[in-house]
Amino acid sequence: MIAAVNPPARSKDCPPAFELESYSAGGEARLKAHVDGCAECARYVGELQKESADFLKARPADLFLGQVARRRPAEKPSLLRWLVPAFGLVAAALVAVVVFKQQATPELTMKGADGFRVLVKHGESREAIVAANDAVVRAGDRLRFSFTPPADGYLAVLNLDGSEQVSVFFPEGGTRSAPVKRDGAPLLEGTVTLDDAPGPEWMIAVFRTEPFDIQWIADQLRGQSKRGSIGLDCPGCRIEMVRVQKGSP
Amino acid sequence: MDNAQLQKLYERYGYLVHRRCAALLKSRTDADDALQEVFARIQRYGRGANETNDLAWLYRIAANCCFDLMKSKGRERPASDAKLEKAQGSPTDADRRAVLGAVLAQLDDETREIGIAHYLGGFTQEEVAERTGFSRKTIGRRLGLFEETFTRLWTAAQGAMS
Numbered sequence: 001m002i003a004a005v006n007p008p009a010r011s012k013d014c015p016p017a018f019e020l021e022s023y024s025a026g027g028e029a030r031l032k033a034h035v036d037g038c039a040e041c042a043r044y045v046g047e048l049q050k051e052s053a054d055f056l057k058a059r060p061a062d063l064f065l066g067q068v069a070r071r072r073p074a075e076k077p078s079l080l081r082w083l084v085p086a087f088g089l090v091a092a093a094l095v096a097v098v099v100f101k102q103q104a105t106p107e108l109t110m111k112g113a114d115g116f117r118v119l120v121k122h123g124e125s126r127e128a129i130v131a132a133n134d135a136v137v138r139a140g141d142r143l144r145f146s147f148t149p150p151a152d153g154y155l156a157v158l159n160l161d162g163s164e165q166v167s168v169f170f171p172e173g174g175t176r177s178a179p180v181k182r183d184g185a186p187l188l189e190g191t192v193t194l195d196d197a198p199g200p201e202w203m204i205a206v207f208r209t210e211p212f213d214i215q216w217i218a219d220q221l222r223g224q225s226k227r228g229s230i231g232l233d234c235p236g237c238r239i240e241m242v243r244v245q246k247g248s249p
Numbered sequence: 250m251d252n253a254q255l256q257k258l259y260e261r262y263g264y265l266v267h268r269r270c271a272a273l274l275k276s277r278t279d280a281d282d283a284l285q286e287v288f289a290r291i292q293r294y295g296r297g298a299n300e301t302n303d304l305a306w307l308y309r310i311a312a313n314c315c316f317d318l319m320k321s322k323g324r325e326r327p328a329s330d331a332k333l334e335k336a337q338g339s340p341t342d343a344d345r346r347a348v349l350g351a352v353l354a355q356l357d358d359e360t361r362e363i364g365i366a367h368y369l370g371g372f373t374q375e376e377v378a379e380r381t382g383f384s385r386k387t388i389g390r391r392l393g394l395f396e397e398t399f400t401r402l403w404t405a406a407q408g409a410m411s
Binding site: 010016017018020021022024025026027048051052055056059061062064065067068163164165215219222 | 252255256259260261262263264265267268278281282284285288289292302303304305308321366369370371372373376
């Protein structure tokens with residue numbers, strides 16, 4: 001149920017819902033006398049405070065801020081973002097005919113069998129192990145990734161968690177794929193600490209010889225976490241993925 | 250904005266902002282996404298010099314994030330459209346609140362601000378006029394526009410059901 005706490009029907013002397021919400025979070029001290037004497041307003045404020053406490057218990061600040069840190073704010077849609085694709089549409093259509101003929105579907109593998117590896121350090125352990133598909137991980141475990149590209153190209157590593165939240169692990173919080181060299185070091189920059197989001201966690205490596213927009217991939221991923229396999233429409237891409245399962249702490 | 254300030258804001262207002270996002274988006278998952286986006290924007294841009302009320306400021310950013318999210322989802326229908334599909338009989342204020350996001354997504358920024366203050370903030374039209382600086386006449390006209398859009402969607406949904 002969403003937004004289950006409903007504001008009281010506002011009688012003549014009652015403050016608006018916004019002010020009661022502010023009061024519930026420690027503001028609008030002038031409302032104290034009214035709330036203390038009004039059963040309906042007191043009920044609303046009490047429910048908000050209880051819900052807030054439960055919310056923070058389920059989503060502690062340190063975990064939430066970790067999620068925010070892994071994220072880059074989405075840019076507001078601008079006219080330019082619509083115009084550029086529009087002008088490029090004809091050229092893209094022509095190119096697409098050629099590309100689709102060459103490689104109509106992405107190359108897709110599971111378990112990191114080829115170039116993609118997920119390395120896990122459990123708890124305080126200093127030893128990293130390669131995660132097999134459906135390996136059990138826990139909140140607090142640290143992950144790193146390695147990828148051996150088949151050629152010079154561009155890479156993105158995304159995470160889809162059980163609540164359909166998509167995070168970009170490489171390049172961290174990025175919106176465009178990052179260049180990788182065939183003869184470069186396979187271990188990717190950045191360490192990820194798992195949060196307590198329930199359900200499966202998909203780690204998806206997307207490689208292409210041309211740069212690509214990560215948001216387009218992320219939009220396709222949402223809603224697929226509970227499926228047995230992930231489907232992505234990404235012509236010319238090599239896609240490898242590892243699924244791990246979140247265990248109890 | 251540093252992490253300590255961000256944490257303080259989250260612990261104090263995180264639930265309320267999430268609740269506001271859920272009221273607009275009608276999806277807990279999307280509300281999670283929007284809440285993160287709100288705090289990512291705060292971290293990036295900080296607080297404006299003229300912001301005097303933290304909750305009003307956060308609610309405004311939240312509304313922007315929610316409408317951006319609806320827009321970025323593009324071809325996906327807002328979750329609140331589902332309510333319209335069950336539209337029957339005369340709509341109530343609860344119905345209006347239930348499809349608020351879907352209706353406001355089709356309106357301009359000023360009408361959104363007024364609609365949110367009135368239907369979610371619980372302010373009367375006079376109070377909305379006082380808070381926003383718009384004339385009482387403008388408030389009435391904008392809420393009329395909201396009502397027209399709502400009625401159009403509601404009627405279309407009823408027609409589709411019959």
